[in-house]
Amino acid sequence: MRSRPGSIKSNTHAALADPVLQEALAKLKTGFQAKRKIAAANLPEFDALRDQARDMKTMVLNDLDSYLEIFESKVVEQGGQVHWAETAQDARDIVLSICKKANAKLIAKGKSMISEEIMLNHWLEEHGFEVVETDLGEYIIQLRKEPPSHIIAPAIHLNRKQVASAFKERHKELNADRPLDEPRALLDEARAILRQKFLAADVGITGANFLVAETGSFVLVTNEGNGDLTQTLPRVHIVLASIEKLVPTLEAASLAVRLLARSATGQEMTSYTTVTTGPKRQGDLDGPDEFHIVLLDNGRTAMMGGPFEDMLRCIRCAACINHCPVYGAIGGHAYASFYCGPMGSVLTPALAGLEDWAEMPDASTFCGRCEQVCPMRIPLPRMMRAWRERAFERAITPTATRFGLGVWGFVARRPWLYRALVNLGMPLLALMAGKRGRFAHLPLASGWTKSRDLPAPEGKTFLAQWDAYKKGGGR
Ligand code: SF4
Numbered sequence: 001m002r003s004r005p006g007s008i009k010s011n012t013h014a015a016l017a018d019p020v021l022q023e024a025l026a027k028l029k030t031g032f033q034a035k036r037k038i039a040a041a042n043l044p045e046f047d048a049l050r051d052q053a054r055d056m057k058t059m060v061l062n063d064l065d066s067y068l069e070i071f072e073s074k075v076v077e078q079g080g081q082v083h084w085a086e087t088a089q090d091a092r093d094i095v096l097s098i099c100k101k102a103n104a105k106l107i108a109k110g111k112s113m114i115s116e117e118i119m120l121n122h123w124l125e126e127h128g129f130e131v132v133e134t135d136l137g138e139y140i141i142q143l144r145k146e147p148p149s150h151i152i153a154p155a156i157h158l159n160r161k162q163v164a165s166a167f168k169e170r171h172k173e174l175n176a177d178r179p180l181d182e183p184r185a186l187l188d189e190a191r192a193i194l195r196q197k198f199l200a201a202d203v204g205i206t207g208a209n210f211l212v213a214e215t216g217s218f219v220l221v222t223n224e225g226n227g228d229l230t231q232t233l234p235r236v237h238i239v240l241a242s243i244e245k246l247v248p249t250l251e252a253a254s255l256a257v258r259l260l261a262r263s264a265t266g267q268e269m270t271s272y273t274t275v276t277t278g279p280k281r282q283g284d285l286d287g288p289d290e291f292h293i294v295l296l297d298n299g300r301t302a303m304m305g306g307p308f309e310d311m312l313r314c315i316r317c318a319a320c321i322n323h324c325p326v327y328g329a330i331g332g333h334a335y336a337s338f339y340c341g342p343m344g345s346v347l348t349p350a351l352a353g354l355e356d357w358a359e360m361p362d363a364s365t366f367c368g369r370c371e372q373v374c375p376m377r378i379p380l381p382r383m384m385r386a387w388r389e390r391a392f393e394r395a396i397t398p399t400a401t402r403f404g405l406g407v408w409g410f411v412a413r414r415p416w417l418y419r420a421l422v423n424l425g426m427p428l429l430a431l432m433a434g435k436r437g438r439f440a441h442l443p444l445a446s447g448w449t450k451s452r453d454l455p456a457p458e459g460k461t462f463l464a465q466w467d468a469y470k471k472g473g474g475r
Helices: 008-016 019-041 046-062 064-077 088-101 113-117 120-126 136-143 160-170 183-200 226-232 250-264 309-313 325-330 341-352 369-373 380-393 399-412 415-436 462-471
Strands: 081-085 106-109 130-133 203-206 210-212 217-222 236-242 272-276 290-296
Touching (some): 019 250, 046 250, 046 309, 088 236, 106 183, 113 120, 203 226, 217 226, 217 250, 226 272, 250 272, 309 341, 369 380, 415 462
Parallel strands (some): 106 203, 236 290
């Protein structure tokens, strides 16, 4: 689960001081955020669809065992094979054994967060396979030996010059003086190289956006068509998916697809939305001879029936990430987990343990924008709060913070004491701030005053103003 060393705290300073990253993150507002807003506004039933999608997914989760069984039987009926992986290691072993049996050398891969979660590329490379990412963003970060910094735009942290220099460094067989100043030139180069890989690959591995129980199909959405080449050209196709990707019917899948594209990239539909059922049949012009689906649990079952179950409705659209002010300031790598932003802050501790990841739910301002834009109506702030409570209860929260929260809890439960302290503290702070009315340094607030002044409180306390308001009859 760990994408890189360090913690959010230790990675944040470098992220804030990285001008290229900051320039890329600034584009979130005009890019993903603005496009999602327009796409949602153009679909009058958008909010009604969100309610339907939430209810549909909740229904599936309430009866997940049955839907999984139906799905398995339909896949087998269509000539495919289903493999059950309880842990990340189980999934790695299953994929490895399929690749070995296929005498594979080259593996083409579509973008898959599950493969990041189980660190599949590293495992396959250790066992002598060549693995090539075929999504352009994933291909770029693979060349740079980096983890993704966003779940749908893995190379969002890079600019054109960095991509060009990665291509020059790694595509050694090409003329070193070729111009790579235009995005078109970069695209053409990547396309020419990847086309050869698609044709030569023995095994294709993709993720799945949705698994359809009634037909045993899986749905894959991409904007580059790489997923389709990955699944149709190699002899063997492996789909890696986690168990909560199930939807009951094709109609339910279409409901989720309508929300996914709009919430993710602001498109009505992604360029390619493909529904695949089983391997190549007699008379088919293309398609794999073998079709495998690896269904991964890796901690999801343990989330069922608890405070984090709602997270299993997630369709990985990244809207919560795109609208999160913390992600917008530090980017994805700072989280050190493959899942970043609000969805990552809930999911990572659930899958990999709170002990190592208690910082992630703290990386939120609780502004609530993530929940506002989530197409599956997942209560992300509530779940991050639940993780914070658990961290406090298990004494994972640092002692100083625990002490501060303990004092706050004591005072907040005694309104008379709270009022007395605020009535005393406000004029005292105003006096200490003097004529300037601001603090350049204040003990216990040094994190704030290190980079900006803190205004001193002015006028009466909120409670005093509220009392006066009520006495005035609400005027
Ligand atoms: S939590 Fe919601 S907004 Fe975030 S990725 Fe999942 S579905 Fe999208």
